[in-house]
Amino acid sequence: MAARQDRRSWRDVLEEIRNRVLTGRYGPGDKLPRDEDIAAELGCARSTVQRAMRDLADRGVVERRRKGGTRVRPDPVTRAVFDIPVARNEVESRGGSYGYQLIRAAIEETPPPVAAALDMRAPLPMLHVEALHLMNSRPFLYEDRWVLTRTVPEIETVDLGVVSANEWLLANKPYSRCDLRFSAETAGDRVAAIMGLEGGEALFVIERTTWSGDDPITTVKAVYAPGYHLRAEI
Amino acid sequence: MAARQDRRSWRDVLEEIRNRVLTGRYGPGDKLPRDEDIAAELGCARSTVQRAMRDLADRGVVERRRKGGTRVRPDPVTRAVFDIPVARNEVESRGGSYGYQLIRAAIEETPPPVAAALDMRAPLPMLHVEALHLMNSRPFLYEDRWVLTRTVPEIETVDLGVVSANEWLLANKPYSRCDLRFSAETAGDRVAAIMGLEGGEALFVIERTTWSGDDPITTVKAVYAPGYHLRAEI
DNA sequence: TAGTGGTCTAGACCACCTT
């Protein structure tokens, strides 16, 4: 006799529902039956359906609302999860040796674009840090950072020639909100000079802005050396 | 008298554990108590701790293994979720009018780089499609795609001048695996000519490769017009 | 092989939000 599955796992439920979406039995925007009815139909507990549905909602396949029910998301998206590692770990996980150079650290008034990124109304004194992260003694990542000293006064006592602002902040000032932006940028003269490029190369850029509650912490532009790419698998 | 919380929710548990990680009470690599002990300590059911811990594991804060227990992830990462929309939806959600142009569609043998991306051993006949997606009649996204017709023979009967290969595939050939790669690339002569650029601009590129089980479906390079960026919030 | 996390259940109550 063939193997038989006695109980339905939440993965089974997930697969079943996903197939119904993919085959069009539940079309974009359609309302699905209540969890309880699906549970009865598939022969499992409601919480098992819940588990599957939550996963489908997390993946962007369906939308769920109390009283409103569960609907197939009308606009299909590819939802990808990326891990953005700390430069040191990224370099070392590739088998390279990590190096770090502080280029500059100084107190300056918030420039308007930085104020905009951090939702700041008025300019304040900020720590402006430029640094270079190296892989095998070659430029890997250039970091241009602004830190609001009012939120993180302790950072003024840190020797940023030894510890990178990124690692110090991660260890000492947890954030509650983070905005991320990926883009491509042409290497300008200054960045080219710092990274040892000719200028004009296409560079991968990650901008990250963080807050602790409503208090702005820092905004940083991370410019990666040519050829860098970020991967994900779904 | 101050407000008091009678029951602990899984979010409370999550916050509590996260704080312990952030304040160093549980340091990187440390082993946490068993779920059952944490449940007893915090006064809730084990399944509530489970719920919180699964979330922390999903966010990359801790790692969990049966019998091995729960440990704080030794390497901190910023884990970001991105939704990569279909070009049409992206254009329309920005309030633009969407347009589509097929540039070329032809059967060709798999070139070596495409074979490598798709894990193919030997070259096979493939459909090579080039297309342009427009926002307000201006180039928004250039798409260079290879489709394995052995996996998706029906696509040869589709009029790709009317429906984009992307939309057709999403609706008709679900994938089970997807590789994604983000990078920056300099506009070459051909892309510049197609997108109406001068050449040399830095362009944001998403490469996506999909499989159905072990069968390769398609690999596509999506080249966005200058100034494009992808956002996420955590 | 024993300890830990993973899953399932049945039931209860709650919170949100559409109707």
Place this chain on the structure above:
DNA sequence: AGGTGGTCTAGACCACTAC
């Protein structure tokens, strides 16, 4: 105001894997 998803519980059993 009522229906739907969200959460919590207590208990049971399972699956993986470190020891």
